[in-house]
Amino acid sequence: MTSQLAGFYNLNLEDRLNELKRNSELTEEEIQLLRHSINALGFELSNRMVENVVSCFSLPLGIALNFKINGTERIIPMAIEEPSVIAGASKAAKLALPKGFTAKASEQIMIGQIQLVNVKNFQKAKKAILKNKKNILKLANAQDKTLIQAGGGAKNIEVREVKGKQAFLVIHLLVDVRDAMGANAINTMCEAISSKLEELSGGEARLRILTNLAIHRIVEAKAIWKKEVIGKENINKILQVYYFADADIFRATTNNKGIMNGVDAVVIATGNDFRATEAACHAYASLSGQYKPLAKYSKNKNGDLVGEIELPLALGIVGGATRTHPLAKVCLKLMKIKSAKELSEIVACVGLAQNFAAIYALATEGIQRGHMKLHANNIAVLAGAKPNEIKRVSEKMVKEGNVKADRAKEILRELRKNKRK
Numbered sequence: 001m002t003s004q005l006a007g008f009y010n011l012n013l014e015d016r017l018n019e020l021k022r023n024s025e026l027t028e029e030e031i032q033l034l035r036h037s038i039n040a041l042g043f044e045l046s047n048r049m050v051e052n053v054v055s056c057f058s059l060p061l062g063i064a065l066n067f068k069i070n071g072t073e074r075i076i077p078m079a080i081e082e083p084s085v086i087a088g089a090s091k092a093a094k095l096a097l098p099k100g101f102t103a104k105a106s107e108q109i110m111i112g113q114i115q116l117v118n119v120k121n122f123q124k125a126k127k128a129i130l131k132n133k134k135n136i137l138k139l140a141n142a143q144d145k146t147l148i149q150a151g152g153g154a155k156n157i158e159v160r161e162v163k164g165k166q167a168f169l170v171i172h173l174l175v176d177v178r179d180a181m182g183a184n185a186i187n188t189m190c191e192a193i194s195s196k197l198e199e200l201s202g203g204e205a206r207l208r209i210l211t212n213l214a215i216h217r218i219v220e221a222k223a224i225w226k227k228e229v230i231g232k233e234n235i236n237k238i239l240q241v242y243y244f245a246d247a248d249i250f251r252a253t254t255n256n257k258g259i260m261n262g263v264d265a266v267v268i269a270t271g272n273d274f275r276a277t278e279a280a281c282h283a284y285a286s287l288s289g290q291y292k293p294l295a296k297y298s299k300n301k302n303g304d305l306v307g308e309i310e311l312p313l314a315l316g317i318v319g320g321a322t323r324t325h326p327l328a329k330v331c332l333k334l335m336k337i338k339s340a341k342e343l344s345e346i347v348a349c350v351g352l353a354q355n356f357a358a359i360y361a362l363a364t365e366g367i368q369r370g371h372m373k374l375h376a377n378n379i380a381v382l383a384g385a386k387p388n389e390i391k392r393v394s395e396k397m398v399k400e401g402n403v404k405a406d407r408a409k410e411i412l413r414e415l416r417k418n419k420r421k
């Protein structure tokens with residue numbers, strides 16, 4: 001067995017699977033599973049998307065219901081493996097009706113970074129670069145005609161000094177990327193302007209790439225949960241749970257994980273980059289120097305609960321997998337998305353809903369009851385329950401608060417014995 005399968009990328013699917021079989025302990029059934037699962041996207045498409053493809057890995061795609069955002073009802077697809085997330089978002093959205101959510105995205109400005117090393121005189125270099133701003137922007141904009149035609153393009157330049165083990169002059173190129181995620185456009189622009197920057201600074205361009213910390217691509221969302229709907233006492237309890245996250249990084253981390261359950265699920269369903277989204281959101285949570293919860297809660301004059309979220313979201317509806325993944329296209333259509341701004345508004349609302357659902361449950365009945373119902377169904381199946389027995393076995397386990405395989409088997413035995421009588 002070896003992991004050095006030279007020329008693997010040149011093989012067709014069958015030959016790749018044969019190579020895998022020879023170089024692993026996978027059984028024929030397991031190889032067959034890989035072979036069949038390629039049908040989710042097909043070999044051609046998957047192999048164009050990434051390298052060395054041998055199969056497709058599927059996630060359940062569910063639908064979050066009850067969302068009304070800026071007055072429009074939206075059916076929201078979520079791709080996720082975790083139980084209770086979609087139900088939680090749908091419940092939170094229902095409790096926010098009839099008004100639902102409001103959301104507003106900023107302009108879609110991304111930042112490209114160019115690191116200049118060996119700059120002798122920072123002040124002189126900075127002056128020269130800023131004096132030539134117009135030319136630099138023109139050079140950047142010559143790289144992407146389509147973006148310019150869509151009204152986007154490089155808009156500004158900022159110069160920073162970054163001091164660490166060495167000191168660097170760092171140029172930020174601010175680019176309006178419109179409906180794209182923007183990584184490709186920005187990286188091309190950064191590379192294109194780097195020799196000009198070298199010339200003006202007397203330094204040497206090293207790194208040239210976007211930053212995922214999209215502080216100029218912010219979306220805000222808000223919802224009000226009425227005291228008559230969720231209960232006055234519960235609002236106080238929810239606030240205590242939120243204050244805990246606000247003061248403690250251990251809790252804030254889990255709180256934000258819950259937000260990302262919702263955010264990522266929509267980001268994945270639309271073919272967007274969830275790793276970029278994760279990196280941006282967590283960095284944004286610590287922008288003040290202390291890692292904070294991404295959503296805030298307060299009580300308004302009426303005593304209702306106000307939830308607000310602010311996220312840096314770099315999402316696209318053109319380019320990349322948003323266009324090549326057939327399901328991503330279907331998901332965007334399902335939500336009736338017309339712009340990247342609209343998509344980020346929806347994603348922020350789902351993040352807020354998800355957080356509300358989690359802290360409402362945590363502040364009141366706890367998270368396990370909801371989880372347990374689904375978990376109990378799975379345990380019942382694993383214990384051998386037939387479709388007509390699952391519900392009775394799982395309900396009994398949940399009622400007893402004892403969701404275990406052994407108990408499921410006992411209940412099944414009792415159930416079948418009684419049936420025979």
Ligand code: MEV
Pocket residue numbers: 082254255256257258259261358359362367
């Ligand atoms: C689980 O995936 C997410 C939660 O832990 C979030 C939270 O604690 O706020 C329930």
